[in-house]
Amino acid sequence: MKKHIAVLAGDGIGPEITDGAIAVLNKIGEKYGHEFTFEHRLMGVCAIEATGEPLPQHTIDRCLASDSVLLGAVGGAVNDPRINNLPGHLRPEAGLLKIRAALGLYSNLRPAKLFPALAGACPLRRDLAERGLDLVVVRELIGGTYFGERGRGEENGVPYAYDTEKYSVPEVERIARIAFELARKRRKHVTSIDKANVLESSRLWRETVHAVAKEYPDVELTDMLVDNTAMQLVKNPAQFDVVVTSNIFGDILSDEAAMITGSIGMLASSSLGATKRGLYEPIHGSAPDIAGKDLANPIATILSAAMMLRDSFDLPEEAKAIEDAVNKVLDEGYRTADILSEGKTQVKGSEMTKLIVERI
């Protein structure tokens, strides 16, 4: 199989971790007889420095011409003088929103799983951690508050700002179907998160999810308010299988779920739309505090590459080969600094990549 992958390494640790995923994909290509080619394009602070925009049109065009996109992370440190005073639409994060919209990626899947070898890194009480955690947050990605009408104004000399949460029935239907289909391949339970006791957009969300649920009588559906979900995630995370929610709630809850697993450096994500072309990225950011020190854990990005093989290229065996290699390295006791615990062997980020490549 021949596949062309656009690589948006981005900023901070982005280049280090995407290099790790590329090394792993090259090893998979060698072992299973596939040819993966890579084309690097600018996005984020590096693109702002080079072109004045966080996501130049040329980058979008090359992503649209690729079979899939691998993204590192974008963004600078707090108070980064290169971006500090930029208006919202020229900030690195605006590039993230724009690439999702340009590629029509309406669903973001973020699996949060507690790796058995890392159970000690889970910040929850031991009895809760032992019950396990294996859930997927299905987040709507190109609607809601992050894309709704926004603005600023002044009323009687008092400045104000607003953002709008708006969802249409088809937008909710398509993300709900992704969640129900996924649940069918898992433990057949969907929890739909909203704030229907207060928000009209949430009431439409709930009605629509229930209408879609009728197509999936084999999948159990539970509604949960977002504030309760924030509590339940730390009280009893084992109750969740597939969690479906809006863009803004999904953004927040998936970070919470990630933290429960012990390290943000371990979790992958995929964003897909109506075609097989997806965007694959770790859930963490550009970690400017550790950039350039070879301390970044490449595993989240490497596991994102595994998701690309499975979901975009239909290569489940190759995806599993990567996941097995990651598990093996962890079982052997190797750890990057972020997941280090007593008695384990600390390795640099590049060494972690090398160990994984060797075990494929």
Ligand code: NAD
């Ligand atoms: P962050 O995820 O970059 O870092 C949070 C903490 O986790 C830091 O201490 C960091 O060192 C650590 N960390 C993150 N990834 C790691 C890894 N792979 N290995 C080891 N440790 C890791 O979040 P932040 O500090 O809030 O944001 C930094 C920048 O990243 C900001 O500019 C933010 O806007 C941006 N950001 C980008 C994305 C994205 O590109 N998708 C997502 C979140 C944040």
